Amino acid sequence: MAERKYFGTDxxxxxxxxxxxxxxxxxxxxxxxxxxxxxxxxxxxxxxxxTRISGYMLESALEAGLTAAGLSAVFVGPMPTPAVAYLTRTFRAEAGVVISASHNPYDDNGIKFFSAQGTKLPDEVEEAIEAMLDQPMDCVASAELGKASRINDASGRYIEFCKGTFPTELSLDGYKIVLDCANGATYHIAPSVMRELGAEVIEIGTEPDGLNINEKCGATDIKALQAKVLETKADVGLAYDGDGDRIMMVDHLGNKVDGDQILYIIAREALRSGNLKGGVVGTLMSNMSLEIALKQLGVPFLRANVGDRYVLEKMQENNWKFGGENSGHIIISDKNTTGDGIIASLAVLTAMVQHKLSLNELVTAVPLFPQVLINVRFAGGENPLESDKVKSVASDVEKRLAGKGRILLRKSGTEPLIRVMVECQDGELAQQCAEEIANAVKNN
Structure with missing residues (x-):
């Protein structure tokens, strides 16, 4: 694969x-x-x-470029990333574009593309676009210019698509749900989905002003959601990130339920209904308790590198349907082609309704192990992880943890840091082991 000048992993x-x-x-x-x-x-x-303010500027600029090249631009307005993937497929478009920086602050933004199939563009297409960026810009003849139009019922179409993933014989009637939409792209979608399925909905983070996306709200900061769930005695709290491809949940006691636990609930439900077909893909950062809990169910588990792109690749390699990250990016590939916060939350709500269990009861099988992360700065030059001393200490720690925990040592790709992560049922032991390895790295 050629070295990228502009395109990152997302x-x-x-x-x-x-x-x-x-x-x-x-x-x-x-x-x-x-x-x-x-x-x-x-x-x-x-x-x-x-919903970031810079979206207006960037969509106008993209429209001008596309139409100059002879393609028509079709606007869907503020829309979750997974909705654009779905709508690109259903409208048989050439491609979909999402203007978003996901869970980042409002003054960041990004541009990513989906193929006609609603998946990430193939490498060769991204490389061809990069090569074209180095060419002088021209304009097709006037008769061949593209047009611009808007799909006025885009949100309604996606709301119906989401509702269609929830069993028709079930209802959310009698459930009180707090929704935190991060003042982002799900603000006008998620509340309608939940209400139309029968839930009583209490909204926070549904008043975007272009500057407040992800600000003290959403999947990356659930304090306000936890407080609102307890205050209103709600059954469950759901938090999406700015572009709606991540989900974090809160049970009725105010406890956080993260992506690993959500993935477990969804996989166990699929196993019960005979819909699992294979195993589950997590990442290097997935909690060991997820791996152990799935093993007890007899479900295979594989770890991919961190990043939804790598999770999806490993799912496709194995022809598996379920994968995700502890950050709440959950992919259910027979429902959508990318991580979808609303659809993942509906899958968990299905399990709650079906078995008449609270979210708290559903996660008892996967209590998260404490994770201790220490970043150790080192002088440039040789990688400390190659040193015999560090390898020896790491090996001793692994023997001590013997199946009760694990270590993950990695060199940062952007700065001279070694990241030491130790995870274990016993938090004190995890801390002690992490410090031992970190000291070996420091004193190497």
Whole structure:
């Protein structure tokens, strides 16, 4: 694979107003993508965004670039990332574009693409777009210019799609749910989905102003959600991130239920209904308790590198349907082609309703092990993880943990840091072991 100049693992991302998140680059990116994609069929590209103020500027610039290359831009407005993946497929578009920086603050933004199938663009297409970005920009003849239009019922279509994943014979009638939409892309979708399925809904984080996305709310900060669940005596709290591809949950006692626990509940339910077909993919950071709990069910478990892209790759390699990260990015591939916070939360709510159990009761099988993470800075040069002394200490610790815990040592890809992670049922032992390894790295 060629070295990327602009595309990271999740499209192009950065600080607004700083290259590459500038209107002139978005214009050129729209044009370059249009040139590459115009060789295919329908000549229309869907554009969705989250609620950040910079979305207006970037969607206008992308529209100009696409139409100059001869493709039509179809706007769906503020829409969760998984909704754009779904709508791209259902409208038979050439590609989908999402303008979002996910769980980041409002002054960041990003541009990522979906293929016509609602999956990440193939590497060769991204590479062709990068190559086109280095060419001088031109414009097709006036008669061949693209047009711009808007899908007015896009949110309604996605609401119905989400509801369709919840069993028709069940209802959320009698459930009180607190929803935190992070002042992001799910603000006008998730409350309707839950209400139309019968729930009583209490909303927070549903008043976006362009600047308050992910601010002290949403999947990355659930304190307000925990407080509201306890205050209103709700059955459950659901928190999405800015672009709606992540979910964190809170039980009726105010306890956090993270992506590992959510993945376990969904996988166990699939196993019970005969819908699992294979195993579950987590990441290097997935809690060991998830691995042990799945093993007790006889469910195979594999770890991918951190990042939803790698989780999906491993799922596809094994032809498995379920994967996710502890951050709440859950992929159920027979329902959508990417992580989908609303659909993952509906899968958990299905289990609650079906078995008449609280969320707290559903997670008892997977109590998270304490994780201790220590970052150790080292002078440039040799990687301390290659040293015999560090290897020896790490080996001793592994023997001591013997199946009751695990260690993960990795070198940061961006700065001279060694990340030491120890996870164990016994928090004190985890702390002690992490410090021993960190000291060996420091004194190497």
């Amino acid at each position: 499209g192009v991302r950065g600080k607004v107003g700083t290259f590459p998140i500038t209107p002139d680059f978005a214009l050129k990116l729209g044009w370059a993508a249009g040139k590459v994609l115009a060789t295919q069929g329908s000549k229309k590209v869907l554009i969705g965004k989250d």
